[in-house]
Amino acid sequence: MLFAESFAAADAPASDCLVLPYESRRKSRQRVTLVSGEEMGYVFPAGTVLRHGDRLLAGDGRVVEVIAASEELLEVRAPDTFQLVRAAYHLGNRHVPVQLGDRFLRFQPDHVLGEMLLGLGCSVSEVEAPFDPEGGAYAAAHAHGEAHARGHDYRPTRGGRATDPHDPGHGPHRSPAKIHEFK
Numbered sequence: 001m002l003f004a005e006s007f008a009a010a011d012a013p014a015s016d017c018l019v020l021p022y023e024s025r026r027k028s029r030q031r032v033t034l035v036s037g038e039e040m041g042y043v044f045p046a047g048t049v050l051r052h053g054d055r056l057l058a059g060d061g062r063v064v065e066v067i068a069a070s071e072e073l074l075e076v077r078a079p080d081t082f083q084l085v086r087a088a089y090h091l092g093n094r095h096v097p098v099q100l101g102d103r104f105l106r107f108q109p110d111h112v113l114g115e116m117l118l119g120l121g122c123s124v125s126e127v128e129a130p131f132d133p134e135g136g137a138y139a140a141a142h143a144h145g146e147a148h149a150r151g152h153d154y155r156p157t158r159g160g161r162a163t164d165p166h167d168p169g170h171g172p173h174r175s176p177a178k179i180h181e182f183k
Contacts, residue, residue, distance in 0.1 A: 001031075001038075001040065001041060002034075002038055002040040002041070002058045002059070002060070002062065003040065003041050003042070003043075003054040003059050004037065004040060004041075004042040004057055004058045004062075004064065005042065005043050005044065005059075006056075006057045007054060007056060007057060007109050008055040008056065008057040008063045009054060009055070010053070010055065011145050012055050012057075012063045013063065014055055014064060014065035015036040015064070015087055016034045016035060016036050016038065016062065016064045016065075017034065017064065017065045017066075017067050018032055018034055018035070018040070018050075018056070018064050018065070018066050018067065019035060019067045019068075019069045020032065020050065020066070020067075020069055021068075021069045021071045021131070022108070022131045022132070022133065023153065024067065024096070025049055025066065025068070026049050026050070028043070028044045028045060028048045029041075029042065029043040029044065030042065030048065034064060035103060037093060040056075040058065040064065042056060043096050046061035049135065050066045051068075051135070052066060052067060052130060052132040053065070053066065053067075053068065054066040055079045059127065063088070067130070067149060068130035068131060068132045069130065070128050070129055070130055071108075071128065071129075071130075071131050072109055072126060072127075072128055073099075073106045073107065073108060073109065073126070073128070073129055073131055074104070074107055074108070074109050074110070074113070074114050074124055074125070074126060074127075075105070075106050075109075075121050075124070075126075075127045075129075076103045076104060076105040076117050076123070076124055076161065077103060077122065077123045077125075078121065078122045078123070079102050079166040083120065083122060084103065084104075084105065084122070085086045086120060087105060087117050087120055087122050088100070088105055090116065090117070090120065091105065091107060091117075094109075094113070096110070096113065097131075097133035097134075098133050098134060099131055099132055099133045099134070100134060104132075106127070106129065106131060107145070108131065109126070109134070113129065123144050
């Protein structure tokens with residue numbers, strides 16, 4: 001069985017493909033079947049999400065391209081940019097994975113959210129399409145280690161040395177816990 005635990009360069013030619021829906025791509029370790037029918041296992045750090053277009057490097061040197069499978073989604077459109085941004089705000093406020101597109105938003109079916117968006121003046125329709133939502137500004141969901149990080153444009157520095165591309169450059173995101181002393 002083929003096994004992968006690292007990512008190949010984004011431009012590495014792939015010899016096989018792995019087609020998975022979003023929920024399966026969120027699993028950081030699993031056994032899967034490639035398009036060719038061959039079985040493959042992979043193990044990545046917890047929280048790793050495989051993105052459409054990622055390339056997995058197998059132990060034998062082969063490269064496998066990840067493809068987001070088509071799945072049932074809700075697509076939101078709005079009459080103007082303000083309404084679409086407003087819809088994105090309300091979905092983000094509910095921590096819903098959202099795919100941003102040219103004049104649309106897509107998310108996994110949820111009738112309550114669909115009704116909310118209709119109430120905001122948006123149109124909501126059912127579509128079948130690949131789902132590849134945003135990973136989040138500070139999420140580790142798309143950080144695949146140093147080799148992948150070099151592909152990002154934004155690299156804050158501290159003291160002249162490059163740091164994590166997902167680090168905003170101003171220290172920890174949360175204040176350290178405070179221990180209260182009782183006397």
